[in-house]
Amino acid sequence: MAPPGVASALARLRRGSRDRRSLAGALAFALLAAAPLLTAWLDQPFYLDLATRILILATAAASLNLILGYGGMISFGHSAYLGIGAYAVGIPAYYGEYSAWLQLPLALGASALFAFVTGLVSLRTRGVYFIMITLAFAQMVYFAFVSIEEYGGDDGLVIDLRSETGGLVDLESNPQLYYVSLAVLALVTYVVRRIVRSRFGLVVRGSRDNDARMQSLGYNTFRYRLACYVLAGTIAGFAGFLLGNFTSFISPEMMDWTRSGELIFMVVLGGAGSALGPLFGAAAFILLEEFLSGFSIYWPLAFGLILILVVLFYRGGLDGLLDRGARTTRSTGSSNPSSREPERCSTDPAS
Amino acid sequence: MDATLVLTQLLNGLQLGVLLFLLAAGLTLVFGIMDCVNLAHGSLYMAGAFVCATVTLATGSFLLGILAALPAAFAIGVVVEVLVIRHLYQRDHLDQVLATFGLILVFDTLVHLIWGPEGLSFPLPPILNGQVTLPGGVVFPIYRLLIIAAGLSVALAMWVVIARTRTGMLVRAGASNPRLVNALGVNIQALFTLVFGTGAALAGLAGLLIAPITEASIGMGNEILIVAFVVIIIGGIGSVRGAFVAALIVGLIDTLGRSFLDGAMKLVLSNQAAETAAPAVSAMLIYILMAAILYFRPQGLFPPRVR
Numbered sequence: 001m002a003p004p005g006v007a008s009a010l011a012r013l014r015r016g017s018r019d020r021r022s023l024a025g026a027l028a029f030a031l032l033a034a035a036p037l038l039t040a041w042l043d044q045p046f047y048l049d050l051a052t053r054i055l056i057l058a059t060a061a062a063s064l065n066l067i068l069g070y071g072g073m074i075s076f077g078h079s080a081y082l083g084i085g086a087y088a089v090g091i092p093a094y095y096g097e098y099s100a101w102l103q104l105p106l107a108l109g110a111s112a113l114f115a116f117v118t119g120l121v122s123l124r125t126r127g128v129y130f131i132m133i134t135l136a137f138a139q140m141v142y143f144a145f146v147s148i149e150e151y152g153g154d155d156g157l158v159i160d161l162r163s164e165t166g167g168l169v170d171l172e173s174n175p176q177l178y179y180v181s182l183a184v185l186a187l188v189t190y191v192v193r194r195i196v197r198s199r200f201g202l203v204v205r206g207s208r209d210n211d212a213r214m215q216s217l218g219y220n221t222f223r224y225r226l227a228c229y230v231l232a233g234t235i236a237g238f239a240g241f242l243l244g245n246f247t248s249f250i251s252p253e254m255m256d257w258t259r260s261g262e263l264i265f266m267v268v269l270g271g272a273g274s275a276l277g278p279l280f281g282a283a284a285f286i287l288l289e290e291f292l293s294g295f296s297i298y299w300p301l302a303f304g305l306i307l308i309l310v311v312l313f314y315r316g317g318l319d320g321l322l323d324r325g326a327r328t329t330r331s332t333g334s335s336n337p338s339s340r341e342p343e344r345c346s347t348d349p350a351s
Numbered sequence: 352m353d354a355t356l357v358l359t360q361l362l363n364g365l366q367l368g369v370l371l372f373l374l375a376a377g378l379t380l381v382f383g384i385m386d387c388v389n390l391a392h393g394s395l396y397m398a399g400a401f402v403c404a405t406v407t408l409a410t411g412s413f414l415l416g417i418l419a420a421l422p423a424a425f426a427i428g429v430v431v432e433v434l435v436i437r438h439l440y441q442r443d444h445l446d447q448v449l450a451t452f453g454l455i456l457v458f459d460t461l462v463h464l465i466w467g468p469e470g471l472s473f474p475l476p477p478i479l480n481g482q483v484t485l486p487g488g489v490v491f492p493i494y495r496l497l498i499i500a501a502g503l504s505v506a507l508a509m510w511v512v513i514a515r516t517r518t519g520m521l522v523r524a525g526a527s528n529p530r531l532v533n534a535l536g537v538n539i540q541a542l543f544t545l546v547f548g549t550g551a552a553l554a555g556l557a558g559l560l561i562a563p564i565t566e567a568s569i570g571m572g573n574e575i576l577i578v579a580f581v582v583i584i585i586g587g588i589g590s591v592r593g594a595f596v597a598a599l600i601v602g603l604i605d606t607l608g609r610s611f612l613d614g615a616m617k618l619v620l621s622n623q624a625a626e627t628a629a630p631a632v633s634a635m636l637i638y639i640l641m642a643a644i645l646y647f648r649p650q651g652l653f654p655p656r657v658r
Contacts, residue, residue, distance in 0.1 A: 068445075074444060074445050074448065076448065118642075120646075121642045121645050121646050122645075124645070124649045125649045128388050128444050128588060129584060129588065129645075129649070129650075132388075132580045132581075132583075132584050132588075133584060133641070133642075135577060135580060136577060136580060136581050136584065136638050137638060137642070139638065140634075140635045140638035140639075143631075143634035143635060144634055144635050146634065147630035147631045147634045148630070148631050149627075149630075150627060257573075258452075258573070261390075261449075264445070264448065264449065264452075265449060265452070268449060272445075297463075298460050298463065298464055300456040300457075300460045301456070301457055301460035301461065301464070303453075303456055304454065304455070304456030304457035304460065305457060306453075307449060307450070307452065307453030307456065308435060308450050308454065310449075311439075311442075311446050311449045311450040311453070312435070312438055312450065
């Protein structure tokens with residue numbers, strides 16, 4: 001046991017980091033709530049588009065964070081759900097069905113079903129197998145949509161009208177779509193936080209850190225992980241529904257595997273396993289992309305180098321900056337995913 | 352559906368399988384020995400194609416192109432290993448995925464910078480451009496036969512090196528216990544670099560072999576890389592033998608599925624339904640195969656022995 005003085009100092013530090021974090025969160029959301037007014041005042045609708053894109057991708061990143069950051073499941077196929085959600089808007093619209101009350105359940109249901117079926121197979125594996133299998137399943141959806149000529153194949157599908165909500169909100173209005181996206185992100189952030197702190201979340205996190213131990217404690221960790229995986233897929237499907245409405249155009253390119261890589265980068269950039277990390281990560285990613293692409297068409301070069309340097313030299317993500325002071329008190333280090341998977345699988349190439 | 356068509360498609364599938372093996376062999380070695388996921392493996396495939404295309408166009412000799420591209424791919428692999436990959440061996444897979452993803456962006460943009468946005472195509476030398484009539488009346492391009500022969504000889508050579516030579520013995524020892532091999536006085540770091548460079552050269556070989564048929568283009572390695580991943584998952588990550596068997600299975604199933612599935616589906620479905628569904632299903636076939644195999648054998652067909 002630490003002496004009482006040290007313990008209270010540690011508690012103060014911990015509280016300090018939490019205060020700073022809630023303050024940053026409140027500030028971020030206040031700023032986001034004011035954004036449409038600001039962009040209207042500046043007469044810069046482009047920035048509203050940018051902000052909407054950040055919110056939608058932050059929602060997708062938040063769902064990935066749930067399985068990657070908290071569950072230790074490095075899914076490299078998360079963009080598939082964005083695509084499934086978006087096609088759940090586009091395909092009904094292609095047949096003249098614009099009701100959100102059909103499209104949204106379709107987006108959520110199809111994403112949940114895809115997550116359930118692929119989860120049954122992929123969650124039986126660990127580590128690098130899991131990464132590659134999720135990647136392959138996403139690629140399967142990608143190729144399936146590429147080869148369906150009816151829905152545009154490679155060229156994609158134009159969505160002529162956004163979803164109709166029966167008078168609740170008008171998604172054709174960009175500020176209203178923005179506020180819907182913001183509300184969804186806030187809801188998802190809250191739900192993820194509640195889940196992570198619940199008994200369910202503890203089991204999933206426990207399984208990340210030591211699966212054998214959780215199993216010997218009597219938990220069927222596979223079911224918990226599968227439920228978490230399906231939930232994350234469903235949330236990402238919701239983000240896809242918004243994305244389809246936002247872009248009004250969908251193509252398989254949306255679920256290209258590099259998109260999944262970008263989502264992972266957002267999560268890691270923001271700090272894997274932190275509630276606000278996905279928002280910070282998505283914002284940093286999209287703003288950086290926007291900033292760099294303003295200079296030269298060769299911007300991915302700088303982007304790739306930054307990515308490599310971030311991995312090699314900087315750990316913990318942007319959200320980690322908020323609790324630098326309290327770092328030593330966090331023994332489980334949720335912002336440090338590297339403590340996982342210590343076992344090294346030795347293999348024989350000749351076998 | 353006549354017999355010569357089936358035979359032709361079997362050969363096409365074999366050719367795809369052999370190419371996949373060249374890519375997958377490097378991937379599976381790098382993973383099995385260094386425990387490292389390398390997404391940028393497809394970039395080395397692209398590099399091989401571009402260097403070969405450039406040299407062939409400049410000199411007019413495909414042979415010189417090959418002779419230039421293989422060492423170039425090896426050298427690029429060594430440089431990448433020393434600068435980036437080496438620092439990732441002790442990291443977790445997430446870091447490896449992110450950093451090598453960054454490498455893809457760097458490579459794709461560098462190629463764009465050097466060769467421009469257009470692809471680079473070059474003709475085959477006339478001697479390779481013809482067709483031969485095989486026993487059984489199958490007419491098949493010489494060059495595709497050459498690809499199959501090259502791939503099979505590389506597979507054989509790899510087996511000889513890994514199973515029969517001192518270097519191969521060190522590679523096998525390094526895979527099962529790198530620390531011990533290091534303690535015994537073997538420079539394990541140099542061995543890792545050599546293995547990575549060899550994998551890069553094999554990927555470059557696959558790229559330069561396909562370049563005359565398709566063309567060298569930006570991002571050409573990114574799609575086939577995922578198929579190579581499927582191959583090494585099915586084969587069992589770390590197993591060269593598994594990669595070989597799985598590459599042939601995947602190559603054959605993909606090719607045969609694309610050519611014969613709609614005919615097969617028309618037997619049970621209406622013509623129109625079959626024509627809509629068949630392309631989608633055949634595109635998904637190898638992934639469904641992977642899922643089915645993994646459901647029963649989560650470690651793949653030839654799981655590496657874990658000590």
